[in-house]
Amino acid sequence: MDEVPEARAIPDSTLREVVESADPAWELREATPAERGFCSVYRLAVADGDTTRRLYLKASPDGRDWAVPTEARIQAVLRAHTSIPVPEVVAVTDAHETLPTPHYLMSALPGEEVAYERVGRLADDALERLARETGQYLAELHSVPAVESFGHARHSGPELTGERPAGDPADLTVSEPHDDWPTYLRERVDPELDRHADSRFSDLTPELTRWFEAGIASLDGPFDPVLGRNDHGLHNLLVDPETGEITAMLDWGYTLAVPPAYDFEFAVYLFGGAFLSGLADVSDRRSLVREAMLSGYRAVAPNRAESVSTPEPVYEALAMVRIMNDFEHLDLPDGTEPAVMDRIRADARALLDR
Structure with missing residues (x-):
C-alpha cells in the first residue's frame, strides 16, 4: 500500500493561476484550506462578473494520481445521469508544467x-x-x-487542461479488471x-x-x-x-x-x-x-x-x-x-x- 502523504499548502498566487486557467474572467477573492483527507482542498470565493461563485479545489498532495482525475469524471457522470447530489465539476487539469496537478474545481453544495x-x-x-x-x-x-468487470474504477477519457469532463459513462473503466x-x-x-x-x-x-x-x-x-x-x-x-x-x-x-x-x-x-x-x-x-x-x-x-x-x-x-x-x-x-x-x-x- 502506498504511503499516504500529507496535504501540501498551495500559495495564493498559485491558487489564482488555477482559477484563471479554468476561466480567465474569474478572479480569486478568498481561499481557505479545508481539512478533508490527505489531498490539498481549498474553499474558494471567486468573482464572476457581478456574482460570487463558491468553489472547492481538490489537488493531489504530491503530484501522484491518487484517483483525483477519476473522481472528477465520476462526479461528472453522476451529475449528468443521476439525481445523486454531487458537486458540479467545472474544470479538470490532469497535468501542468507549473500548477499542482492533477486537480479539479467543483461547486460548493449546502449542508x-x-x-x-x-x-x-x-x-x-x-x-x-x-x-x-x-x-x-x-x-x-x-x-x-x-x-463490465470488477476492480478499481478509473477513467479512459481524454486528458483535460482546465476543461469540464464530458460526463459520459463510456469514459469510465476498470484498472486491472477481474471477471x-x-x-x-x-x-x-x-x-x-x-x-x-x-x-x-x-x-x-x-x-x-x-x-x-x-x-x-x-x-x-x-x-x-x-x-x-x-x-x-x-x-x-x-x-x-x-x-x-x-x-x-x-x-x-x-x-x-x-x-x-x-x-x-x-x-x-x-x-x-x-x-x-x-x-x-x-x-x-x-x-x-x-x-x-x-x-x-x-x-x-x-x-x-x-x-x-x-x-x-x-x-x-x-x-x-x-x-x-x-x-x-x-x-x-x-x-x-x-x-x-x-x-x-x-x-x-x-x-x-x-
Whole structure:
C-alpha cells in the first residue's frame, strides 16, 4: 500500500493561476484550506462578473494520481445521469508544467459536515431518512452503465487542461479488471487480514482467516459488476443532522466495480452504528438502516432490489474488519475504548460462530 502523504499548502498566487486557467474572467477573492483527507482542498470565493461563485479545489498532495482525475469524471457522470447530489465539476487539469496537478474545481453544495462517529447519535427518524436516501442513491449509482468487470474504477477519457469532463459513462473503466468476483474479493480481503494481524484485535485473525476462506468459497452468484461507492460514512456526506437529509455525497476516489450487495452491506454496517454500540448511549440500529435502505432502493430500482435484499455475512464481516483495522482513528470519549472494543469483538465472535 502506498504511503499516504500529507496535504501540501498551495500559495495564493498559485491558487489564482488555477482559477484563471479554468476561466480567465474569474478572479480569486478568498481561499481557505479545508481539512478533508490527505489531498490539498481549498474553499474558494471567486468573482464572476457581478456574482460570487463558491468553489472547492481538490489537488493531489504530491503530484501522484491518487484517483483525483477519476473522481472528477465520476462526479461528472453522476451529475449528468443521476439525481445523486454531487458537486458540479467545472474544470479538470490532469497535468501542468507549473500548477499542482492533477486537480479539479467543483461547486460548493449546502449542508453540514458531521463527524463520522455522530451516526450513533442521530435521532431514529433522521437516521431512517438518511438510510432511505442512501438506498435511493445507491440504486441510481448501481444502474449507471459504466463497468463490465470488477476492480478499481478509473477513467479512459481524454486528458483535460482546465476543461469540464464530458460526463459520459463510456469514459469510465476498470484498472486491472477481474471477471471472477470471488478471486477479486480474496485480493481485497487478504491485505485487510494482514493489517488485522497487527491490530488490537489480532487474537481473532486466525479464525477470521479460516472463516473468510470458507465464506468466499460458498458465495453464490451470478455476480453483476456495478459502480460501488464503498467509502461510506458521515464524513463523506454533507447532511442536515436534524432531518437526515443528504445534501451532498463527496469523495468518490475509492469507487470500485463490485456486486451491488457488497456496496449495500458496507453502508448498512457503517450507518447502522454497530461498531459504536459499546458506548452506553449508542444502540445497534442495523435493522432500522437495512429496512430503510431497502425501501429507498426498491423505490428506484425494483428489478435490482433482489440482489441486495438478502444479508451477506462475508461483506458485513469485511466492513467490520476494516473498522477493527482503523480502530485507533475513531474519536471516542475518554475511557470508553475497552467497552467499544469488547462490543466489536463480540459482534465478530457472533459472525464466526454462525
